[in-house]
Amino acid sequence: MxxxxxxxxxxxxxxxxxxxxxxxxxxxxxxxxxxxxxxxxxxxxxxxxxxxxxxxxxxxxxxxxxxxxxxxxxxxxxxxxxxxxxxxxxxxxxxxxxxxxxxxxxxxxPVMTRLRQSERRLLDTLVDAGVARSRSDALGWCVRQVGEHTETWLSDLREAMRRVEEVRDAGPHTQ
Incomplete structure (x- = not known):
């Protein structure tokens, strides 16, 4: 152990x-x-x-x-x-x-990311519609939306990651 x-x-x-x-x-x-x-x-x-x-x-x-x-x-x-x-x-x-x-x-x-044209256009649409002030704000808005609408899935994923860490810690260790 x-x-x-x-x-x-x-x-x-x-x-x-x-x-x-x-x-x-x-x-x-x-x-x-x-x-x-x-x-x-x-x-x-x-x-x-x-x-x-x-x-x-x-x-x-x-x-x-x-x-x-x-x-x-x-x-x-x-x-x-x-x-x-x-x-x-x-x-x-x-x-x-x-x-x-x-x-x-x-x-x-700040977080750096690479986006394809279709993804940049989505951010620009949010800016043009007044949902966000900039592409950065629009990307933050998208992340919050995903977080709010997938909380159960994210909770399950975090629990699975915690369990993997426990299994890894309990496994054989090299000296």
């Missing part, structure tokens, strides 16, 4: 050891890729005012999140700085409060 740990487990444990008790209400969700580690914690929603409208409650939640963000800024910066040094990736933070998830920071990384 391999003692090598999966990257997700390593990151989850590393952050769990460093996050102060009570900062979040439950274990954080860690999402990562080659450039960025995103940490999303959950906090309790503010106590609802029985006479508050839906809009007033949404404003109260937004203010609650803003207060949390400011109050925890220094702690999050210190932890992110250590993580960035150790893992060589930027750290982004977000919070879930009730049914709202708000990101405090995220990266936007």
């Amino acid at each position: 391999s003692t090598r740990r999966a990257p997700a487990e390593t990151l989850r444990d590393w952050f769990a050891e460093r996050l102060p008790d009570g900062l979040f209400d439950e274990p954080v969700k860690i999402v990562f890729d080659r450039e960025e580690i995103t940490v999303i914690g959950s906090i309790a929603a503010p106590t609802p005012d029985p006479g508050a409208s839906e809009i007033e409650q949404a404003v109260a939640t937004a203010n609650w999140i803003k207060t949390f963000r400011e109050r925890t800024r220094q702690t999050r910066i210190e932890i992110a700085s250590d993580a960035e040094h150790i893992f060589g990736r930027k750290v982004s933070w977000g919070v879930t409060c009730g049914d709202i998830t708000q990101m405090f920071s995220t990266l936007s990384i």
